[in-house]
Amino acid sequence: xxxLRLLAxxxxxxxxxxxxxxAAQTDNFNRADESPLASPWIAPDGVTDSKFxxxxxHLVGSALTTVQLMYYNFAFSGNHYSQATLGGxxxxxxxxxxxAAVRIQSSGQSAYVYGIIAGATSYKIQKIVSGTFTxxxxxxxxxxxxxxxxxxxxxxxxxxxxxxxxTCSASDGALSGGRAGLGGYNGSGAYTFDDWSGDDVAGGGxxxxxxxxxxxxxxKC
Numbered sequence: 001x002x003x004l005r006l007l008a009x010x011x012x013x014x015x016x017x018x019x020x021x022x023a024a025q026t027d028n029f030n031r032a033d034e035s036p037l038a039s040p041w042i043a044p045d046g047v048t049d050s051k052f053x054x055x056x057x058h059l060v061g062s063a064l065t066t067v068q069l070m071y072y073n074f075a076f077s078g079n080h081y082s083q084a085t086l087g088g089x090x091x092x093x094x095x096x097x098x099x100a101a102v103r104i105q106s107s108g109q110s111a112y113v114y115g116i117i118a119g120a121t122s123y124k125i126q127k128i129v130s131g132t133f134t135x136x137x138x139x140x141x142x143x144x145x146x147x148x149x150x151x152x153x154x155x156x157x158x159x160x161x162x163x164x165x166x167t168c169s170a171s172d173g174a175l176s177g178g179r180a181g182l183g184g185y186n187g188s189g190a191y192t193f194d195d196w197s198g199d200d201v202a203g204g205g206x207x208x209x210x211x212x213x214x215x216x217x218x219x220k221c
Contacts, residue, residue, distance in 0.1 A: 025180075
């Protein structure tokens with residue numbers, strides 16, 4: 001009987017480990033067109049023009065009336081990343097915005113973002129609070145179609161990378177919690193996104209239990 005209880009406990013522990021260390025969430029957008037982009041993607045302000053279009057296996061902007069900002073509906077911890085491949089035909093247009101976004105809040109338009117801001121010739125980390133952009137850091141690298149842009153947040157530390165290099169960092173503690181996703185502005189294929197992924201990152205003070213703490217028997221964090 002003790003052996004059976006031990007085996008059951010080990011099985012439950014292994015199952016819990018699999019859940020706690022779940023694989024990254026991904027979306028390659030290789031499906032039929034959606035107008036607008038549908039679940040599991042959500043626009044926190046609920047406005048139609050804030051939603052992307054899924055067209056020809058890419059995300060594209062939907063309008064020029066408001067920025068697009070959508071999160072993937074998965075409960076990441078407060079420390080997470082968002083990554084996607086950038087494309088498009090008009091990345092340097094002053095009307096073009098395209099960025100990976102983290103800590104997207106559940107209502108309105110608030111998040112940390114990394115990518116193209118107003119067609120700039122370099123990448124930038126910015127904060128959006130209720131739709132208002134605030135510059136946090138101007139980074140190296142010329143935005144180019146095919147670039148893989150990634151923004152990670154851990155505690156108050158923000159780290160942007162392009163193609164795994166060209167690291168750029170900033171610090172801000174205004175936003176906590178939230179979810180990972182994407183944002184942009186401009187239509188007609190000016191920018192596109194493909195091959196998105198998001199996952200938790202280790203460390204930091206931004207909230208959320210880690211699997212390691214629970215697995216080691218801490219029981220809380």
